[in-house]
Amino acid sequence: MEKIQAIRGMHDILPDRTPRWQYVESVVRRIMASYGYEEIRLPLLEKTELFKRSIGEVTDIVEKEMYTFEDRNGDSLTLRPEGTAGCLRACMEHGLLYNRINRLWYSGPMFRHERPQKGRYRQFHQVGVEVYGIDTPDIDVELILLSSRLWRELGIAHKLELQINTLGTAAERLVYRNKLVQYFRTHYEKLDEDSRRRLETNPLRILDSKNPEMRELIQAAPVLADDLGEESRNHFQRLKELLDEAGISYVVNPTLVRGLDYYSRTVFEWVTDELGAQGTVCAGGRYDGLIEQLGGKGSAATGFALGMERLIELLESPEKLDAAARPHAYLIRVGGEAERRGAALAEALRDALPNLRLVVNCGGGSFKSQFKRADKSGAAVALILGEDEVRDQLIGVKHLRTEEGQRTLAQSELIPFLQTLI
Template identity: 60%
Template structure:
């Protein structure tokens, strides 16, 4: 379509020749999460803008540059397409008082929206699976989230991922670190780029996340948060490391791991790869103990992570994981009177009741043309029904992928015959 209606740039269609990969991924994820006792929660795509601004942080790339925000002209509300899922999940937990029943293990999946420059692995509509554990304070739940990921990578056939972990401490230690960073970067103002100068007095910690090559030396020499950590956060981080080592999980401590959202504290982690170019982070998360109170609930500890579906699917393919596109068991070819057609319908429904995947040919055509379509469908067998088969109340079964002769059989023996081949 050169002049017709097209999808919005960076918001992609997922066509049938690739959607089966998504279905495989989604089914694998659902089974994996059930093993760990996580339950599904589904939240709206649109939320009040203020929910994201006060939770994610005003001086973040997401809020400053990337959110799809608009005014609902029916009531003048400022609304935003969700740029991430944690805040919406927390809002729903508070609104419906889910924590009254105790700690919650929840997960969500679906599209998120950020206005970024589209490139491979980074789209304006992208998909995430998020896992949230609310009401858990210890490092054991932080470790469980990481252990869960290791299991999923095995299920998906993904290899070569690197785990980076760090700690951001508590509010007080971050405030102390902020003051030291501010003083340091003030002394190096001439070395900061435009973004760095803009963030200097609003959120100097975010300067550490800059990818500008010209600023890496000044960032490397900046004060380190680990030197300002409170004792409790240090103990939490050391306990997490002990659990991971006990579970045989390799990790790297990355003291510059900041995360792009303001609500994180203590544990933060990322799973990264070198196989996807610049978009190397495929899963990231950490602890957000103040977010529930910030959104409007009681103060409770919480942690979680989100993974990018598009990036994980690309990584599966990079790692050579082949998922075969599903094909029907049977394609029913039929020609003749209306009674023949009705019998073909009956046969199709009977075989579906037997647990087989069946395509019933629609649209007429010769037996030869229908058989061509049966072959193209990928079906393993064709069932041919004409006047003779109808009169005998039988079907002719023809294997399409094996050199076996066509045979006429009773309908109720088709499943047994197929299973015996």
């Protein structure tokens, strides 16, 4: 019978790699709390209409990439391709949007049917941050400061560059869109296939093309800044001033656009040159018009999302994180009485030392085979409990990662000894 394998582009995260995920998740959780952001947990499935309204029906995501199906009631459902729309839906549904400010964050898997490659998967994991009810640029800056602190805590700040831009209001963008379409149509023969398709649906995305043959044409295109009104210009200017005051380095990238239709004014990306073509690690900006687009009363909104897979790829020496999660000790039990007394001893040690990582041998086995298991577990020491040790209230200790010799301790000395390993 043929073995069933994982779906292409959907990867298992095996136990020898989960420590680095747990580490990043713990840092994220701590930093979110330090800035006063509350966690919200959202369903993986939403009504398809939610994403059609928010992302836009003529986007690559909706047209080509969503996992959509009809359930038994005939309703069209979609595995979430991004988190912002679902977060807004939840806040609207539960009355969280009005007469209050929300600072929220969430994490979990997203789904897009893309061509799998390094840093881009069909099931991928994101951390998303959303703020509702603040329309001033200081909250945009707070999001950038929060993400910058995360990079520093993870030791990867030197690998990332902040790029910023403004997309103005929807009305300003419409004027610019018309200019852009006219410009690219006069150079239609120079456009690649993707850009020709986007010219009719989402021409701003042409500016985001990674095709090097398009670079010169894009650089000569009209610039959105020329069509911005005073309010949008002031918003962007204040954003830059606040970043300067905070000591955050940035590059203004006039070709930076976001792939989703709902963005306005501030957009930003943290990018790296260490992940090949998938260089964007974190991206976000303002989307003040999205709430109305989903049928709610207009309100300011801004946020970002970061890709966990790409972030973890950037960690320095992640194998040290994997090693740090290995057991401190492995308890070998030889003989019937040792098996009976060993479980109680292990529970007593866990009670006394809540941070102790202790594996107890189960399933029997000879002394030699249990030693092999202890070594394979990655534990720092093997604790040896045989019939003699049970009788005399002793415990054998064998260091598995150093050259120290084996010794015997009184069981009353075990807790102070294990404290030195934690």
